[in-house]
Every structure is written in structure tokens, then in C-alpha cells.
Amino acid sequence: MYNSIEELVRDAEERHLSLWQVILENECRLTQKTQKEVFKRLDERYEVMQKSAKKALEKPQESVGNLITGTAFQQQLYSNNRDSLCGFELNHIMAMALSASEVNASMGKICAAPTAGSCGILPAVLIGVSEKYWLDKRTTLQGLLTASGIGTIIVKNATVSGAEGGCQAECGVAAAMAAAAAVEMRNGSPRMAAHATAIALMNCMGLVCDPIAGLVQVPCAQRNASQAINAMLSADLALAGMKSVIPPDEVVEAMYKVGKKLPVEFKETALGGLAATPTGKKIKENLYQQA
Template sequence: MFVNSGKELINICKEKKITIWQYTLQSESKDSGLNEKDVFERMRNSFKVMEASAEEALHKEVKSYSGLIGGNAFKLNKYVQNKKTLTGEFMVKAMARALSCSEVNAAMGRIVAAPTAGSCGIVPATIISAGEKLNLSEDDMVKGLLTATGIGMIIAKNATVSGAEGGCQAECGSAAAMASAAVVEMMGGCVSQALDAAAIVIKNILGLVCDPVAGLVEIPCAKRNASGTVSALTTADMVLSGVHSYIPFDDVVSAMYEVGKSLPCSLRETALGGVAATPTGAALQKQVFGE
């Protein structure tokens, strides 16, 4: 059985002298009855799906079935080739990958919900981009995915990863927290630092509403995936510089859950509030579904 809190995770990893990814692998092996090698290969298969969805829309315009989004990953990838970006090739390419996953999802392509379909671009874009920048192997990136999984499991146990229950803070917030913790371990950071990164990311997105236009996880969800990726990557650097989260991970997860429960129904994936309820949002809903 997986630990119930970040504090427990820190203690058990310290006691066993292991990382989050190792603990996650061992726990899944025990729970599933599979040996650790098989669990790792299953995670590799998920990673390959993520890799494909993060790449597909970079080289061709992928349009959603609704017609609401599409082609933005292609635009960003083309833009970065001009080498005149403000934030540099690394960050723009990471954003493009996040958008690619979201566009593939909206076009009914194959993605991995990480932890949800609406937030499917953050973990892949973050881990793949960091792995590429750091010249890491595929195995190293799969290990990062296991780290992300461990963080996601604790969030799901103590709060929620559902936009319908906790707003977009629970979807894109959780995904970005998972991704940032993964990068910290990929860069050699300790368990406490990984949890600090997850905590900081969630604090910075606390209260974000879930307001999908026409009830589809396209607008504003896709661009929030790009934003979550940037947050995950920059926060990893922040923590590895020595910055700590004054509020512990477990307290932040608890706060996120309380905030999510406090959000009105209109701001939790019902498409009745936020940008979905604006005149333009209403017009786009009519465009998709008619009167």
C-alpha cells in the first residue's frame, strides 16, 4: 500500500535510502503482483505514448473535432526555429509539446491522462524537455514518470485530481506539481526538494477554476497546459537553487482540497462560469453545438 502523505514518503525514502521513483516502483510491484522490471516496462509503454503525442502536432497542424483549437503547437515549433524567442528554444519547445498533447487529445488521438485528459500535456512536455536538455536516457525519463506518479498518488489520496471536484487547480495544478517533482529528481535533487517543488507549484495555481468553453477540455485548457509546463520547469530550478516551500506539501494539498470544495459549481467543469460564460464563450458553444 502506498504511503498516505508526503511526510511519510520522506521518512520511508530516507530510511531505505531510496528515491521517490524507486519507492513508487516497489509499491506498484507489490500491489500489482508484477515484478519490478515488468512495472518499469509498462511505464515505458506509457512514456512512448506520451512522447508520440508531444511530437505529433509539432510538425503538422492538428485540429480538434470541435474546431475550437488546433495548430498552435505547430506555430510555436515553427516560431522557435527562427531563434528570436524571448524565453529561448528550450522553454518554447516545452510549451509546444504541451500544446501538442492537448491538440492530439482534442482530435481524439492517443494520449495518456496524466493525471487527466485535460492536463495531459504537462507531465510529458516537462519530462521530455528536461530529459532532452540534460541529455538523459529514456530510462531516466521513465524514472521521472515514476516520480510524478508517486506525487500524483498522494494528491489523489488526500485531495482530488478532478476538475469537476476541485477546479483546474486540481488538474493542471496536480499535473504541474507531479512534473516539477519529477524534474527535481531527474536533476539529482532529494525527496524533500521534490516535495517542495510540488508544493510551490500548487501554491502558485491555488484557486484556479475549471471553466471549459462548450464543456470541452480545449479552451482555455490547452494553453493552461503550456503554462503548467513552464511553472513545473522554473520551479524545479528554483528549488534546486536552495529555495524551500515554507508551507509543507501535505498542508498545501489539504489547502487545495478545501479551496476546491469552496468553489461554486459554476467554476468546476460545468461550463457555467469563468471564460465559458463570457459572450465569446457562449458564442463558441453555439458554434460547436448549435442553438
């Protein structure tokens, strides 16, 4: 039984298991389902994730205000350019994160992970890593298990709601979940996965939720792209041996406390940050005049 990242990691270490195995055991016990049933359900969710991460790569998705329409398509074209600064894989991951964001904004089908606004990060990382290393479906779903398990601990001990904790709680937690998944998919240890989680949260501590005109588009789509990369680099740092100086559970607690202290203007109200800029306000006015 675990209620913290430390307890989860210890349990895995003592029994020489991966995090996903401990998380799977817990899920079966909690929901009285077999491992096969849990994997089937994971597969269904992963299907939805894959579709949302690919749909806008092929065709721009129209949405109210059209603030991000076509960005995924454009990024995918660019990712094929061998001269890109971050290289093909990272650009492709950003394109997939943008795609899910575009699909979400256009009233398409997505899987919240952990929320709708942050639905591009985990799919982009899972697909990106599995494509790069030719991983089989089973290994990818194990990554999804790792990510979800880390997510349940953060839901329990902190928050994943932008209205309660800002963007760090939505896109930041998505990155933390994805970072842990990426580490285990690369055969890193449970301890490394925990450090990757902490490093990803550290990298975006205090990030505010300031959606222009209240739409889940800008800066949500950009945050999905950048937090997907945050997940990748945090996983790489941990795989290289970097340890989080602050224990992962304390980082989660710090994120929660920072979120609580953020003024309400920075928590999904569209009253601060980018939403409160002259241009942000003008976009909002134009939108409601049309309506």
C-alpha cells in the first residue's frame, strides 16, 4: 500500500519490481479487475490518445477563435527538416502535443491526462518514445501505467486542477507523469523515475494558468508542447544520474503550496498574465462581439 512517491518506490525496490507493476497490483485490488481487464482499458484510452495526437498533424482543426489552428500541421512539416534546432524527435513530440491541444480546442475527442487542457503531453511523450525505440504496445501501456500511478499520488497529496493550482498543476503534473513513464520505458530504475518526476515539477514551479479569452488554446497549446519537452529532458537528466536534491514528495507538496498561494487571477480565471495583456483583452472583445 502506498500513499506517497517514496512509499511506491520503496515497495518496488524491496520486491525488485518496476513502478508499473506495483501500480497495476494496486489498481487490480482497488477495482477488483484482472490485469487483463486493466490493460484492455488502458489500451482503449491509449487509442484515443494516439488519434488525438495524430489528427491535427494531417489536417488543421477549426475552433472558436482559431488561435492555434494549423500549428500542429506546421510543426510536423518543420520537424521533418533535418536542420531543426531540437532535432526530429523532439519537434515531432511537440507537433503531437500541439495536435491533441488542437483537437481538444475544436471539440474533438481526447483523453484527459490528467486534465483536458493538458491532454497533449503524455500522449506525445509515450508515442514519441515508443516510436523512437520501436517499443511494443505492451511496453508503452506499462509506461502509461507508471504515469497514471504517479498521477494518482499527486491528485491525492496535491492537486491537478488549474483553478486550484495554476498551470504547474495541470501541464506541470502531466510532464511529471510523462517523465516517470519515459524513464521506465527506457529501463531506468524506480528511483530514477521518481527523480524525473521531481525534476519536471521543479522546472515549472509557479507556472500560472492565464488562458487568453478563457479559451483552452493560448498559451495551453504552447505549454503542452514545452511541457512534453520538459518531460523528455527531465527523464534524460534522471537517467544520466541526476537526483532531485529535494525529495519528490516534498517537491509535490511545494508545488501544492505555491498553487494555493497563487492569486486567483492566475488560476484559470483569465484575469491575469497573458489574458490581461492589451492584446489578450482585445482578442476577448472581438470574440464576444462575434458571438
